[in-house]
Amino acid sequence: MPRKSTAPFGPAGGPGPASGPGPASGPGPVDSPAHPRSGWATLPHRGTRSGSPALEAARVGEAGTQVGEAGTRVGWAMLVVGVLAFAAAAAGILVPATHQTRTTADEPQYLLTAISLAEDHDLDIADELAEGRWRPFHALPLPTQTELLADGRRLSPHDPLLPLLLAGPVAVGGWVGAKLAMAALAGLLAALLLWTAVRRLGVPLGVAALAAGLFACSPPLAVYGSQVYPELPAALAVLAAAAALLSSGPPTRPATLVVGAAVVVLPWLGVKYAPVAAVLAVIACWRLARAGRGRRALALAGSLAVAGVAFLVLHRWWYGGWTPYAAGDHFAGGELSVVGTEPDYLGRSRRLVGLLVDRGFGVAAWQPAWLLAVPALAALARRRPPGWAALAGPLAAGWLVATFVALTMHGWWFAGRQVVVVLPLAALAVAWWAGGDGRRPVLLAVAGGFGVLAQLWLVADGAAGRVTWAVDPTATTNPLYRAWRLALPDYLAMGAWTWVLHGVWLAALVAWAAVAAGAGHHLAGLRRLGGRGLRKA
Numbered sequence: 001m002p003r004k005s006t007a008p009f010g011p012a013g014g015p016g017p018a019s020g021p022g023p024a025s026g027p028g029p030v031d032s033p034a035h036p037r038s039g040w041a042t043l044p045h046r047g048t049r050s051g052s053p054a055l056e057a058a059r060v061g062e063a064g065t066q067v068g069e070a071g072t073r074v075g076w077a078m079l080v081v082g083v084l085a086f087a088a089a090a091a092g093i094l095v096p097a098t099h100q101t102r103t104t105a106d107e108p109q110y111l112l113t114a115i116s117l118a119e120d121h122d123l124d125i126a127d128e129l130a131e132g133r134w135r136p137f138h139a140l141p142l143p144t145q146t147e148l149l150a151d152g153r154r155l156s157p158h159d160p161l162l163p164l165l166l167a168g169p170v171a172v173g174g175w176v177g178a179k180l181a182m183a184a185l186a187g188l189l190a191a192l193l194l195w196t197a198v199r200r201l202g203v204p205l206g207v208a209a210l211a212a213g214l215f216a217c218s219p220p221l222a223v224y225g226s227q228v229y230p231e232l233p234a235a236l237a238v239l240a241a242a243a244a245l246l247s248s249g250p251p252t253r254p255a256t257l258v259v260g261a262a263v264v265v266l267p268w269l270g271v272k273y274a275p276v277a278a279v280l281a282v283i284a285c286w287r288l289a290r291a292g293r294g295r296r297a298l299a300l301a302g303s304l305a306v307a308g309v310a311f312l313v314l315h316r317w318w319y320g321g322w323t324p325y326a327a328g329d330h331f332a333g334g335e336l337s338v339v340g341t342e343p344d345y346l347g348r349s350r351r352l353v354g355l356l357v358d359r360g361f362g363v364a365a366w367q368p369a370w371l372l373a374v375p376a377l378a379a380l381a382r383r384r385p386p387g388w389a390a391l392a393g394p395l396a397a398g399w400l401v402a403t404f405v406a407l408t409m410h411g412w413w414f415a416g417r418q419v420v421v422v423l424p425l426a427a428l429a430v431a432w433w434a435g436g437d438g439r440r441p442v443l444l445a446v447a448g449g450f451g452v453l454a455q456l457w458l459v460a461d462g463a464a465g466r467v468t469w470a471v472d473p474t475a476t477t478n479p480l481y482r483a484w485r486l487a488l489p490d491y492l493a494m495g496a497w498t499w500v501l502h503g504v505w506l507a508a509l510v511a512w513a514a515v516a517a518g519a520g521h522h523l524a525g526l527r528r529l530g531g532r533g534l535r536k537a
Contacts, residue, residue: 104470260304487501
């Protein structure tokens, strides 16, 4: 049986950053077989008295300099990647949602609630609806989503935290201000993604910057960076919680506070994120309990329980139900019918693959680099370094919710909406995997470049009036996408050829995962044999 790795996170197939000499582990041995040229041995050691204050001072000084320089490089890289991600997302404002409206579907509802919070300081949008406040961002008559409550109020059937976040930007800049605020969150997410990859996973800075930049500047992350939906803020909260949990030791007090805050805000962004929040909470409490921090684990669990009760009580008070869907007029079977009145779970199971490779709504249709998450996660699950569950657990929960709970994966939105919340975790896994082999960043760059080109082409087509985000993005004139989509199944047309492509992709992805997991185990075995040989020599 393979043993679970106890080494800290490092690039796939290699030890973590704390396993060798450097700031994380202190000065290493000099002129040893394992480290013949330690970067810490800048002074001659022969004839120098062990423990010399001068030598120790030199070592500490050099360590501080190296840490400072590394921190500066990471900071500049975060700034560059964040600005690029902001620009890529903000450019999406040029693309209309439909051929006649700037926003569509749920976006106007979030904006109207933000306007009400900014001006009236409440959630009631009855006056905004009566005054037609939607017209600047939705030229057509607005479809009704709200139900008139007994006291005359109309509440948008969506959780209120996103409108609360956008109330200030809407008051200053209208609907464009709201979208620019979303783009700013996209930039922040990209910067945090890079920091987490470097500081928590030990990914080389160049590889981390490449992965963060490619994923953040391509669909669907860049697209939802200009859409008024809670997907991107939720993804930022999940990424922050994962960054706090990705360590070999138990969560510190600040890390516990970050996880607790993320778990609390996720359901207020959307009740559909509750399962992902619950997995994060369980992982945090389990890690604390196993490390002997029982009181902190109980404090976290108790605080989250109180927050959960407050969520339910306030929703009953404001919306008249356990979720905001109780205030909607389109759930005739009750608020729980949001998941479907007669769900076909066997039929929905094809979304496990479709969310990735559907030719219109799969994330890999627009950014093929997401396919690299398959071998990356397989290698991660095989190696299982400390903290790996903080990536795999929430990612699995989010993907399963999108597969079996979401009403559909095809809707009045751009591809990937249901899985955006956990895609940063997949991006981290890809960055970790790519950092373990010198050839993998080339593969990442080639596949990721396709996605960045797809984003640029969509923006150009949309600005020219050829495509929109919600109606016909697949009408893009991008020749690479139009060729690539022919190899992908179309789950909107479940004919014989779709089933053939579905089977081919399922088999290919399973085989790729198996090979990646086996290769990682084989490399680990070779390293163990090599280490034994060195010791014998």
